[in-house]
Amino acid sequence: MALINRRVILCQRPGVKGKPTVDNFHTEDCEYPTDIEEGHLLVKTLFLSVDPYMRICMNADTGTQHLHPWKLGHTISGGGVGIVTKSRCDMFVAGDIVYKDFNWPWQLHASVPAAQTNKIDTSVTNNHHSLALGALGMPGLTSLIGIRERAQLKAGTNQTFVVSAAAGACGSLAGQIARLDGCGTVVGICGTEGKCRFLIDDLGFDAAINYKTDDIAARLRECCPAGIDVYFDNVGGEISNHVIRQMNDDSRIVPCGQISQYSIDIRCPLEKSIRDILKNRRIDREVFASYNYNSLFKEGIAQLAKWVQEGKLKTRETVVEGLENCGAAFVGMMNGNNIGKQVVHVANP
Numbered sequence: 001m002a003l004i005n006r007r008v009i010l011c012q013r014p015g016v017k018g019k020p021t022v023d024n025f026h027t028e029d030c031e032y033p034t035d036i037e038e039g040h041l042l043v044k045t046l047f048l049s050v051d052p053y054m055r056i057c058m059n060a061d062t063g064t065q066h067l068h069p070w071k072l073g074h075t076i077s078g079g080g081v082g083i084v085t086k087s088r089c090d091m092f093v094a095g096d097i098v099y100k101d102f103n104w105p106w107q108l109h110a111s112v113p114a115a116q117t118n119k120i121d122t123s124v125t126n127n128h129h130s131l132a133l134g135a136l137g138m139p140g141l142t143s144l145i146g147i148r149e150r151a152q153l154k155a156g157t158n159q160t161f162v163v164s165a166a167a168g169a170c171g172s173l174a175g176q177i178a179r180l181d182g183c184g185t186v187v188g189i190c191g192t193e194g195k196c197r198f199l200i201d202d203l204g205f206d207a208a209i210n211y212k213t214d215d216i217a218a219r220l221r222e223c224c225p226a227g228i229d230v231y232f233d234n235v236g237g238e239i240s241n242h243v244i245r246q247m248n249d250d251s252r253i254v255p256c257g258q259i260s261q262y263s264i265d266i267r268c269p270l271e272k273s274i275r276d277i278l279k280n281r282r283i284d285r286e287v288f289a290s291y292n293y294n295s296l297f298k299e300g301i302a303q304l305a306k307w308v309q310e311g312k313l314k315t316r317e318t319v320v321e322g323l324e325n326c327g328a329a330f331v332g333m334m335n336g337n338n339i340g341k342q343v344v345h346v347a348n349p
């Protein structure tokens with residue numbers, strides 16, 4: 001009997017300025033990879049990551065050097081975790097739990113090159129495999145390295161830290177890490193009252209602002225009376241303009257991402273009045289991408305794992321069930337349905 005395999009393809013582009021919909025994705029049967037090349041692994045997918053950058057990959061032209069457009073009719077790929085079911089590489093054996101930050105196919109069974117695949121230390125994740133896509137993976141490293149390398153916090157000086165998309169994967173970790181690294185006041189900006197409660201009650205943020213219902217400028221003045229020293233920017237656009245207007249001289253922005261622009265125009269320049277504020281107040285806002293800091297990953301994961309094990313860094317996930325719901329999970333995340341890291345549970349080991 002032929003072995004069953006399934007995959008998700010991109011079947012339509014949303015249009016450069018269109019909102020992505022579930023109709024852009026299609027799940028279908030596909031061939032089971034029986035011939036595994038030397039140096040490859042046959043893996044069964046356990047979890048898949050859906051990430052904001054994928055919106056840019058849905059365009060025929062991504063407008064950036066580092067992201068390639070997804071091809072119509074081809075299997076989508078991104079971050080994934082799986083179990084090795086057959087190995088043609090000495091470094092791996094069947095049963096290993098492995099992950100990749102990029103290029104893991106949205107497919108139940110797949111052949112992946114061993115060279116770019118990492119083994120998960122299951123004693124560190126405590127068999128919570130999807131953590132390798134969240135707190136102990138790219139979002140965790142992005143938050144930690146962004147803060148350590150770019151925010152330059154000065155512990156004990158009562159600095160004020162603001163983070164946008166604060167209840168999401170990176171944001172929820174960045175706010176907690178800022179506190180762990182000695183920040184005085186931590187304020188999150190997010191899109192629902194439930195998320196605001198999560199930030200204050202569960203993560204210990206000092207204040208939370210609902211950008212959909214609150215007067216952002218007035219609430220920032222209230223929550224950050226001494227001005228803003230560090231802004232961890234996940235969203236860009238008008239929310240970030242409000243924050244920048246209240247930043248102090250010689251303060252710093254970690255420009256992590258600009259999700260508010262991904263379905264509009266990621267090349268959209270800052271307006272002149274904001275550029276003037278950055279210049280006049282000497283606000284640092286240099287491009288930040290975690291993949292430029294590979295040499296810090298091992299040490300970073302060790303730090304994050306220690307905090308998680310000690311209960312100092314709280315992790316939260318929103319889990320959607322089933323490969324066929326990857327598109328829905330992605331669209332949901334883009335619309336703010338997630339708290340913490342959005343993952344898709346595809347199969348059990």
Ligand code: NDP
Nearest residue numbers: 052165168169170190191234256257258259260289290336
């Ligand atoms: P999240 O888990 O934060 O999910 C995205 C969230 O963005 C949603 O839950 C939603 O929350 C919010 N959002 C969506 N649309 C808007 C909008 N128009 N305005 C404001 N908020 C919006 O995703 P990640 O943590 O994975 O990513 C966060 C950011 O970090 C992204 O910009 C991403 O591209 C970037 N990133 C950058 C990396 C780097 O190396 N520089 C690495 C990883 C991520 P809400 O309910 O609050 O609206």
